[in-house]
Amino acid sequence: MEEILDITPQQKETENRRYFLYLVLLPVYQIIAACTKPKIEPLVTLPTSPTNTDSDIFDALKNKSLLAGDFINLEWRKTKETSSNLEFSNNGGNNWQLIPTLPEQNIHAWDIPQVSTKEAMLRVVDNAGKQLAVSAAFSINPTFVVMLESHATLAKAGAYKIFTEPRLGDFVLKRDSEAFIAFNLICTHLGCTVRDNSGFLKCPCHGSEYDINGAVTRGPADANLKSYNTKWIEEKGRVLVYV
Ligand code: FES
Structure with missing residues (x-):
């Protein structure tokens, strides 16, 4: 004889209550579990000054436009991870690509590589290569880097030197007391290359003259030589000329 399982109305109500409690409590449990999950603390900070070491890498690099040849300080902060790489x-x-760092040191000065990109990123990975933290994309603009130790003639204010660089052409780099200035040698009259005339610049085509700051002093040219932005990084002995 077939056994018939009959459920009483009371049993059915109990089952319904259990099911209702399950539906209500499950999301609550999931929220609590997510909140108590161990969080990855920021491992890298980019201090903007020696006393400001709290800005997180994500904020520090957001919408940033950095210069190739410049450097930024990365604070290597060890937390729960025993070992990690940048x-x-x-x-x-x-x-x-790995950025070689010295984990035992607090601050690592990262030399920004000579690339041109709007999609630069930094990330922290553990020893197994698992990504722990990643920055927002930021920009790197290319520069021409002059290492001052290789150009002794630029040691004094007022000194200048002519460089040749494929992206900039021939240009003058001149040292003033507080900064370096740079400008190209393309005459603003009709485009001949002006020449150094021991303290001023003269165009061989129609005789225009410029002073050693690139300002026109004699026509027919009526505009100054085109200037380039520069950045003098004294602590590194470098001058960056923006490309
Ligand atoms: S091109 Fe230089 S003066 Fe004419």
Whole structure:
């Protein structure tokens, strides 16, 4: 004889209550579990000054436009991870390369590589290569880097030197007391290359003259030589000329 399982109305109500409690409590449990999950603390900070070491890498690099040849200080902060590495990508995270650091030191000065990209990123990975933290994309603009130790003639204010660089052409780099200035040698009259005339610049085509700051002093040219922005990084003995 077949056994028939009959459920009383009381049993059915108990079952319904259990099911209702399950539906209500499950999301609550999931929220609590998410909140108590161990969080990855920021491992890298980018202090903007020696006394400001609290800005997180994500905020510090957001919408930033950095200069190749410049440097930024990365604070290597050890937390729960026993070991971790810092990596750089110049193409939005498609490829990564290790940034050699000295983990026992608090601050690592990262020399920004000579690339031109709007998709630069930094990330922290553990020893197994698992990504722990990643920055927002930021820009790096290329520069021409002059190492002053290799150009003794630029040691004094007022000194200048002519450089040749494929992206900038021939240009003058001149040292003033507080800064370096740079300008190209293309005459603003009809485009001949002006020449150094021991303290001023003269165009061989129609005789225009410029002073050693690139300002026109004699026509037919009526505009100054085109200038380039520069950045003097005294602590590194470098001058960056913006490309
Ligand atoms: S091109 Fe230089 S003066 Fe004419």
